[in-house]
Amino acid sequence: MQDMKRRDFMRLLGATGAVSGLTVMGIPTSVLAKASGKVIVVGGGFGGATCAQYLKRWGPDLDVTLIEKDAKYVTCPFSNIVIGGEMSLDQITHSYDGMKARGIKVITDEVTGVDAGAKKVSLKGGQTMSADALVLSPGISFRYGTVENDDKVAESMPHAWKAGPQTMMLRKQIESMKDGGVVLIVPPKNPFRCPPGPYERASLIASYFTKNKPKSRIIIVDSKPKHSKQGAFHAAWKHVYGLGEGKMIQWVSGDDGGPVIKIDPSTMTVEKEFGDKYQGDVINFIPNQKANVLVEKAGLTNKDGWCDVHQNTFESKVAKGVYVLGDASVATPMPKSGHAATSQAKNCAAAIVSMMAGQSAPTPTYANTCYSLVSPDFGISVAAVYAFKDGGIKKVVGGVTPPHPKEKDRFYKNEAKYAKGWYKSITMEMFG
Numbered sequence: 069m070q071d072m073k074r075r076d077f078m079r080l081l082g083a084t085g086a087v088s089g090l091t092v093m094g095i096p097t098s099v100l101a102k103a104s105g106k107v108i109v110v111g112g113g114f115g116g117a118t119c120a121q122y123l124k125r126w127g128p129d130l131d132v133t134l135i136e137k138d139a140k141y142v143t144c145p146f147s148n149i150v151i152g153g154e155m156s157l158d159q160i161t162h163s164y165d166g167m168k169a170r171g172i173k174v175i176t177d178e179v180t181g182v183d184a185g186a187k188k189v190s191l192k193g194g195q196t197m198s199a200d201a202l203v204l205s206p207g208i209s210f211r212y213g214t215v216e217n218d219d220k221v222a223e224s225m226p227h228a229w230k231a232g233p234q235t236m237m238l239r240k241q242i243e244s245m246k247d248g249g250v251v252l253i254v255p256p257k258n259p260f261r262c263p264p265g266p267y268e269r270a271s272l273i274a275s276y277f278t279k280n281k282p283k284s285r286i287i288i289v290d291s292k293p294k295h296s297k298q299g300a301f302h303a304a305w306k307h308v309y310g311l312g313e314g315k316m317i318q319w320v321s322g323d324d325g326g327p328v329i330k331i332d333p334s335t336m337t338v339e340k341e342f343g344d345k346y347q348g349d350v351i352n353f354i355p356n357q358k359a360n361v362l363v364e365k366a367g368l369t370n371k372d373g374w375c376d377v378h379q380n381t382f383e384s385k386v387a388k389g390v391y392v393l394g395d396a397s398v399a400t401p402m403p404k405s406g407h408a409a410t411s412q413a414k415n416c417a418a419a420i421v422s423m424m425a426g427q428s429a430p431t432p433t434y435a436n437t438c439y440s441l442v443s444p445d446f447g448i449s450v451a452a453v454y455a456f457k458d459g460g461i462k463k464v465v466g467g468v469t470p471p472h473p474k475e476k477d478r479f480y481k482n483e484a485k486y487a488k489g490w491y492k493s494i495t496m497e498m499f500g
């Protein structure tokens with residue numbers, strides 16, 4: 069980490085832990101335990117599952133219902149390793165049984181409508197339900213119509229930006245590609261889910277190629293002039309795979325030819341604004357993004373397609389008693405990451421439980437760590453701690469793994485180990 073020593077950062081990170089002794093952010097747990105009321109949480113991913121868990125943990129008498137359309141949750145974190153062939157989809161698939169055992173009511177159904185004013189949801193199965201507080205963490209939808217043909221290619225050019233069948237489609241295409249072939253990765257414009265994700269994906273496909281198809285190449289055709297963890301990724305690529313035209317990984321900046329404006333599945337080409345065309349044997353086109361259509365239809369999004377929230381509680385700015393977490397919300401400067409969603413979820417749960425116990429919401433502190441694997445045993449990370457100040461979230465401290473100095477391989481091996489530990493503990497917290 070650049071700006072400070074890891075030891076100091078970990079100390080600060082510890083200070084963001086919501087619970088200390090018998091208090092939650094300074095409020096005695098005995099006071100919180102008096103909370104009563106009904107909360108419905110929609111979406112059993114990073115934001116929703118964590119929020120439901122902490123609502124029940126801190127407010128044991130609360131009536132907490134989680135509504136999730138799928139019976140099991142497949143994490144996007146570590147799905148790039150599945151695409152690289154080093155893990156199976158089963159290893160990143162989680163059930164809701166642990167949540168049920170804690171007393172959370174889990175309903176497997178799709179929410180088809182939200183009446184934000186009445187805090188009411190309608191389900192595909194025909195039920196309607198209302199609550200004292202509604203938490204929505206439904207993730208993203210794609211902003212189709214911003215790149216020519218972007219709505220026609222999910223089957224032929226899998227985005228794999230929602231983990232599951234799409235992840236396996238992309239894996240299979242890469243597996244059956246000839247040695248010497250080219251994979252194009254087309255990352256979306258900002259803001260989008262997991263800013264380092266496309267670049268981790270390039271790394272783990274390169275790791276697979278190194279072992280299995282060494283003549284193959286990856287070209288990242290970007291619309292952006294710079295990308296997340298750029299210094300660390302580029303230094304690592306140079307060191308591990310080779311970077312540049314004709315090398316295993318090539319990154320084409322948005323400054324080089326402008327943004328991507330068209331994809332053509334019939335010729336397998338990607339076209340930039342000033343006419344440059346790139347052809348691939350496999351194309352991973354990741355569409356531009358917005359908040360999930362569920363919150364859009366509920367009237368909770370702003371003109372840019374994301375949900376404005378009060379950044380101390382994550383209550384919607386347009387609907388009282390309705391909270392929007394995770395990727396769907398505007399939590400700038402926090403990135404749209406799973407870790408960020410869990411941090412928001414814990415603070416939101418603390419706010420709801422406090423208010424339902426007759427207390428005011430505590431002042432939050434947030435944290436985010438995003439590990440990226442350059443190969444299964446070479447990791448880099450970005451981490452930050454945030455405070456709520458002057459009405460918004462402000463970064464207090466943080467940093468990125470420094471560009472790779474050759475003699476420090478052990479350091480990067482440890483980062484990969486921490487990444488695996490992070491995955492284990494965060495999924496345990498969500499589903500255990």
Ligand SMILES: Cc1cc2nc3c(=O)[nH]c(=O)nc-3n(C[C@H](O)[C@H](O)[C@H](O)COP(=O)(O)OP(=O)(O)OC[C@H]3O[C@@H](n4cnc5c(N)ncnc54)[C@H](O)[C@@H]3O)c2cc1C
Pocket residue numbers: 110111112113114115116135136137138141143144145146147148177178179180205206207208228229230261262265360362393394395396404405406407408409437438439440
């Ligand atoms: C390739 C990739 C790698 C990533 N790696 C990392 C990483 O290493 N670290 C990290 O911190 N983050 C990572 N992320 C980002 C992370 O996955 C997201 O930021 C996180 O999932 C956001 O949480 P969320 O709760 O907003 O949405 P989600 O986790 O997507 O949860 C939304 C849930 O809502 C459900 N849902 C949606 N609509 C409805 C409806 N109408 N009715 C009922 N249920 C509904 C969905 O089925 C889903 O389960 C990665 C993302 C990608 C794509």
